Amino acid sequence: MDRALVGFRIRSERKARGLTQAELANRLEISPSYLNLIEANKRQIGGALLRRIAVLLGVETDTLTGRAERRVIAGLREVALEPLLRHIDLPPDGARDLVGQHPAWAHALLTLYRAWRDQTAIANALSDRLNEDPVLGNAIHQMMSHVTAIRSSLEILDDEPDLDDVSRRRFHESISVESQRLSETVPLLAGLFDQSGTVFQASTPAEEVDDFMLQHDAWFPSLEQAGDEIRRNVVQYGGTGEASLTDYLRAKHATTVARLNSEVPRPSDGRHLMRYDPEAGQITFSANALRSARRFQLARQIARVEADAAIETQIADPLLTSETARDRARNALASYVASVVIFPYDAFLRAVIDCRYDIEILRRRYEASYEQICHRLITLRNPARSGVPFAFLRSDPAGSITKRFPLPGLPLLRGGQFCPLWAIFNSYQTPNRTVRMLAEFPNKARYLMIAQAVTKQPASFHEAPFLQSVMLICDARQADKTVYADGLDLSSGQAAAPVGLSCRLCPRSDCRFRNEDQIADSGMKSR
Secondary structure, eight states, rough: HHHHHHHHHHHHHHTTEEEEEHHHHHHHHOOHHHHHHHHHTOOOOOOHHHHHHHHHTTTOOHHHHHHHHHHHHHOOOHTOOGGGTTTTTTOOOOHHHHHOOOHHHHHHHHHHHHHHHHHHHHHHHHHEEEEOHHHHHHHHHHHHHHHHHHHHHHHHHOOOOTTHHHHHHHHHHHHHHHHHHHHHHHHHHHHHHHHHHHOOOHHHHHHHHHHHHHHTTOOOHHHHHHHHHHHHHHGGGSSSSHHHHHHHHHHHOOEEEEEOSSSSSSOTTTTEEEEEEEEEEEEOOOOOOHHHHHEEEEEEEEHHHHHHHHHHHHHHHHOOOHHHHHHHHHHHHOOOHHHHHHHHHHHHHHHHHHTTTTTHHHHHHOOOHHHHHHHHHOOOOOTTTOOOOEEEEEOTHHHHHHEEOOTTTTTSSSSSOTTTTTTHHHHGGSSSSSSSEEOTTTTTTTEEEEEEEEEOOOTTTSSOOOOOEEEEEEEGGGGGGGGGGGTTOOOOTTTOOOOOOOOOGOOOOOOOOOOOOSSSSSSOOOO
């Protein structure tokens, strides 16, 4: 919870209802001076008092804690990563204060920044194409040659009024020919730029889906219900294993499942492991598709059909502004429903608590992959019976973050380089073994990091194995609920691995592994 944000929100909601501090304090049965300290962000607030304030103001607790505003704060802190701003002295609490006091301005600034970043990426891509694409370069050269020839002929006609008819006719013919050639070149050039526009799209759709998932806290009650209904139907065919899902698809949706004895050439789904032919009503898996992957993809295919109405209702959200974003959200929510089918909420939560979040035990019990278990863990967000809140991060060996789900108080950058000391990067040194780390940020906040580098799919003779690392992060105060805290001293006085968010946002001046200078405060700085 962001203390400064809570204070601003309480004051804003109180004033919107025409209440004085004395009136609200009287209803809360606290002193006006204490309420003033809360609104001035000089006293921390939580628990019962925060809930009472929310009830009296007629708002949800989340409105006061500012979950949406925290995402804007995290976005604004990324603005500080831009090299263009390295010489501007940005105040440490500037992003938080701007969001708290002027949320509309904060949204406007972030919107402009993202638009600028996207357009810059497109411009850079087009610049690279101008320099490297021989077809485009030749088209531009031809166009300039035709324009030059036309202009030269026109200049001669203007400057030489005494030209004989034969010469004048020859220059007119030259202009006509060059104009015709120019008219043929321009559409070609325009077509190349149109093609560029479709290739170099902004990353906004992915970010919109991130915001959409965060807005819902990765918890969709209607999809839980849809997944439970599918599960009840599927178990009548013997359970939720691969064989039962296959039988269900054949009986209910006239869809057959086949496996090849070699790799599927250029399949269209399932991360190059699966191909679905709707006309033939057939799902085909590559020979090297793992059982856990086949099972999940089958459940996902059922979810796409039977939970379609529930998914479409969810994606009718103003956060998803394009069909590309909505399509990405559809896929994400189909995976969500598939997880419900395979890992039903109550039974899975009981199993999780029984084994203290031991992912290896859960993998064997549910015959699932490491990443599938981690995905389900971050969706255990039912307010009535929730699991440990986890952040989620996935990276490839190059350090690019391919999936992210943050925690309140722990922003995860959309772009840029993360701190290389995090467990998610250390895990590549010992593939298929879990790495744990008790990490401490510059503001003394502590988190338990749990990561494993896993093989995305088995290699065939023609294909090398591909590793990616998956990491869960939880507040150290919740870590003792997990098996991964065993043997660790979680007390605040004990040593923890000093880390940051990113070198350019980290104030640790004595870090031996720093590779870039700090350019702004990240909000994780000691106070």
